[in-house]
Amino acid sequence: MGPKTPVKVALVGSGNWGTAISLIVGKNATKYVDDFYPEVRMWVYEELVNGIKLTEIINIQHENVKYLPGRRIPPNVVAIPDLVTACKDSDILIFVIPHQFVENVCNQLKGHLKEGCLVVSLIKGFMVQKKKGGIRLVTEEIRDLLNVDTAVLMGANLAQEVANEDFCEATIGCKNEGNRWSILQKLFDTDNFKVTLTEDASTVELCGGLKNIVACAAGFADGLGYGNNTKSAIIRLGLMEITVFVELFYHGSNIRTFFESCGVADLIATCSAGRNRKICEAFVKTGKSIKQLEQEMLNGQSAQGPMTAEEIYLMLKKHNMVTRYLFLQMTVSFPLFSAVHQICQQQISPDCLIRSLRECDPLY
Amino acid sequence: MGPKTPVKVALVGSGNWGTAISLIVGKNATKYVDDFYPEVRMWVYEELVNGIKLTEIINIQHENVKYLPGRRIPPNVVAIPDLVTACKDSDILIFVIPHQFVENVCNQLKGHLKEGCLVVSLIKGFMVQKKKGGIRLVTEEIRDLLNVDTAVLMGANLAQEVANEDFCEATIGCKNEGNRWSILQKLFDTDNFKVTLTEDASTVELCGGLKNIVACAAGFADGLGYGNNTKSAIIRLGLMEITVFVELFYHGSNIRTFFESCGVADLIATCSAGRNRKICEAFVKTGKSIKQLEQEMLNGQSAQGPMTAEEIYLMLKKHNMVTRYLFLQMTVSFPLFSAVHQICQQQISPDCLIRSLRECDPLY
Numbered sequence: 001m002g003p004k005t006p007v008k009v010a011l012v013g014s015g016n017w018g019t020a021i022s023l024i025v026g027k028n029a030t031k032y033v034d035d036f037y038p039e040v041r042m043w044v045y046e047e048l049v050n051g052i053k054l055t056e057i058i059n060i061q062h063e064n065v066k067y068l069p070g071r072r073i074p075p076n077v078v079a080i081p082d083l084v085t086a087c088k089d090s091d092i093l094i095f096v097i098p099h100q101f102v103e104n105v106c107n108q109l110k111g112h113l114k115e116g117c118l119v120v121s122l123i124k125g126f127m128v129q130k131k132k133g134g135i136r137l138v139t140e141e142i143r144d145l146l147n148v149d150t151a152v153l154m155g156a157n158l159a160q161e162v163a164n165e166d167f168c169e170a171t172i173g174c175k176n177e178g179n180r181w182s183i184l185q186k187l188f189d190t191d192n193f194k195v196t197l198t199e200d201a202s203t204v205e206l207c208g209g210l211k212n213i214v215a216c217a218a219g220f221a222d223g224l225g226y227g228n229n230t231k232s233a234i235i236r237l238g239l240m241e242i243t244v245f246v247e248l249f250y251h252g253s254n255i256r257t258f259f260e261s262c263g264v265a266d267l268i269a270t271c272s273a274g275r276n277r278k279i280c281e282a283f284v285k286t287g288k289s290i291k292q293l294e295q296e297m298l299n300g301q302s303a304q305g306p307m308t309a310e311e312i313y314l315m316l317k318k319h320n321m322v323t324r325y326l327f328l329q330m331t332v333s334f335p336l337f338s339a340v341h342q343i344c345q346q347q348i349s350p351d352c353l354i355r356s357l358r359e360c361d362p363l364y
Numbered sequence: 365m366g367p368k369t370p371v372k373v374a375l376v377g378s379g380n381w382g383t384a385i386s387l388i389v390g391k392n393a394t395k396y397v398d399d400f401y402p403e404v405r406m407w408v409y410e411e412l413v414n415g416i417k418l419t420e421i422i423n424i425q426h427e428n429v430k431y432l433p434g435r436r437i438p439p440n441v442v443a444i445p446d447l448v449t450a451c452k453d454s455d456i457l458i459f460v461i462p463h464q465f466v467e468n469v470c471n472q473l474k475g476h477l478k479e480g481c482l483v484v485s486l487i488k489g490f491m492v493q494k495k496k497g498g499i500r501l502v503t504e505e506i507r508d509l510l511n512v513d514t515a516v517l518m519g520a521n522l523a524q525e526v527a528n529e530d531f532c533e534a535t536i537g538c539k540n541e542g543n544r545w546s547i548l549q550k551l552f553d554t555d556n557f558k559v560t561l562t563e564d565a566s567t568v569e570l571c572g573g574l575k576n577i578v579a580c581a582a583g584f585a586d587g588l589g590y591g592n593n594t595k596s597a598i599i600r601l602g603l604m605e606i607t608v609f610v611e612l613f614y615h616g617s618n619i620r621t622f623f624e625s626c627g628v629a630d631l632i633a634t635c636s637a638g639r640n641r642k643i644c645e646a647f648v649k650t651g652k653s654i655k656q657l658e659q660e661m662l663n664g665q666s667a668q669g670p671m672t673a674e675e676i677y678l679m680l681k682k683h684n685m686v687t688r689y690l691f692l693q694m695t696v697s698f699p700l701f702s703a704v705h706q707i708c709q710q711q712i713s714p715d716c717l718i719r720s721l722r723e724c725d726p727l728y
Binding site for chain 1: 530722
């Protein structure tokens with residue numbers, strides 16, 4: 001056998017999480033010299049910071065002063081302002097952008113990607129099906145628009161702590177792609193970022209999006225002054241609703257996937273820290289609307305949780321599942337998911353959350 | 365059918381958790397008048413508080429001023445200093461005492477209990493098998509000593525928050541006793557203390573004991589300054605070791621039991637609050653021994669976690685499972701459990717915890 005052709009990697013996105021993951025990917029690309037092409041291109045949406053282009057700052061100072069200040073980016077990570085230039089020769093593309101930008105990015109990339117390339121999505125959230133209603137996985141959208149294979153990486157990965165190199169875990173979901181597992185593990189796994197692999201990719205992705213609804217419930221409970229018992233119950237009941245939702249709409253999930261980092265661990269981390277929890281705590285304490293708090297606390301960016309709660313609520317409503325619904329001789333309902341949406345919309349008061357928890361059925 | 369004979373209930377124990385549960389049980393005994401005898405006897409280990417007997421204070425003031433000050437005990441809960449008097453006519457006995465007292469309490473009760481009575485254990489921890497080494501479930505010990513049926517109640521139930529009537533959940537495990545489920549639910553379930561029932565009683569009990577080892581690891585991580593990612597990973601990896609331990613030594617567990625309040629939720633609550641976490645955080649920060657910290661922080665009482673870690677470590681050692689071990693074509697090992705014991709014993713330094721987490725295998 002001749003020498004392997006090294007794999008070219010590109011990062012699509014350079015926000016807080018994108019930059020944090022570039023530290024890992026950049027190092028691994030130079031660690032495994034036989035496997036990877038040393039240069040990792042990072043597409044950076046060009047903007048000026050104190051009059052200087054962000055790509056220039058990154059390429060000269062090796063620091064993303066805007067989205068991850070104080071952390072040295074490996075010098076083999078090269079910031080590139082043009083999307084197609086950053087991506088065109090790459091074998092693995094790591095998508096780490098807000099889900100609202102996916103369609104636009106894919107449309108720009110269409111026809112310019114290398115054949116047989118793989119997109120690994122780190123995007124948490126769902127696409128909305130405009131005509132049919134309901135949600136659609138980000139990877140489904142990417143596959144449809146780009147005709148590529150996809151994988152996902154999700155887990156208990158608050159970006160700042162990953163950048164600190166605190167020990168954590170992540171889950172990679174990649175369907176029927178056993179032959180790609182070794183390269184994905186080499187690309188992402190480090191001593192302090194331990195990845196595990198599963199074929200149950202849809203469940204991994206769904207966990208990553210749905211957890212934000214549960215984080216809102218945790219934030220309401222914090223705002224209402226509840227303690228650890230209640231919060232643990234919310235996390236558990238939220239996890240149960242996630243498992244039922246996944247089984248109902250994407251059946252074929254493996255229950256063990258919910259025990260992976262993408263499941264229970266990410267849920268715990270997101271319900272302890274994370275901005276959905278925080279904004280929902282403030283919602284209860286200040287009485288301000290989610291929209292107003294997004295302006296004040298997130299520079300006008302949308303929090304994922306309330307948005308996802310709305311998408312899921314509309315989907316449940318369409319299927320007549322907001323109230324009890326008979327499924328395989330089980331009555332299912334989603335009182336926690338539904339209450340989060342209704343509270344965010346100020347249709348019911350936050351203290352109705354507890355009433356909804358009482359309605360959660362013992363599902364098994 | 366004639367009228368039912370009401371069920372008599374007794375509480376064995378009146379500490380912080382025992383008193384908190386007496387609020388629930390006392391109220392339910394008067395709520396379901398057809399099912400329960402209104403008087404609930406509570407065995408109180410007699411002691412003097414400011415020169416007055418604790419049983420007298422409880423029966424006159426309806427408050428356990430020593431172990432749960434500020435909470436009104438329902439007046440139908442009657443404190444009794446004599447163990448046999450408190451228990452002899454009871455159909456359901458709720459054991460809520462430190463596990464070190466179980467043998468002595470059972471020996472006193474032997475021959476004095478009503479035939480067909482049921483003991484519900486709320487005791488977290490294990491009995492040590494003196495001759496054979498290893499652990500033994502508290503309920504096994506109770507069954508052997510008293511020849512009674514047993515059930516367990518475990519969950520994310522920090523006593524103070526239960527007493528505050530904050531919403532929480534609990535899991536009741538009762539083997540092959542479907543006909544007792546209705547009465548157990550009536551006895552314990554309230555709007556803010558939601559119980560679910562399972563036949564997988566051993567798993568429920570094992571989760572309640574083993575979680576304290578994981579809480580120690582969470583405390584070490586807090587002491588070392590790690591954040592939410594690491595703690596979530598510890599909770600997840602700890603849960604995985606619990607599932608493997610249960611399957612290995614008490615096979616036949618149902619994986620869904622780990623999703624119940626006794627499993628994941630109790631683990632989250634205990635790793636967030638709870639004294640094992642606290643004492644292990646202090647262990648790292650102060651450099652004092654566990655023994656010394658027990659003196660300073662727990663009035664000389666033993667923390668469960670380090671004790672359980674030792675018992676489990678000796679058991680694993682006996683079975684050659686401290687290092688890797690082949691089980692059903694899987695390599696199993698318990699790096700987290702083992703590290704907690706070795707750190708508590710000052711055999712390895714706390715920062716070795718992270719090294720041990722890296723050794724945790726992807727088990728599935």
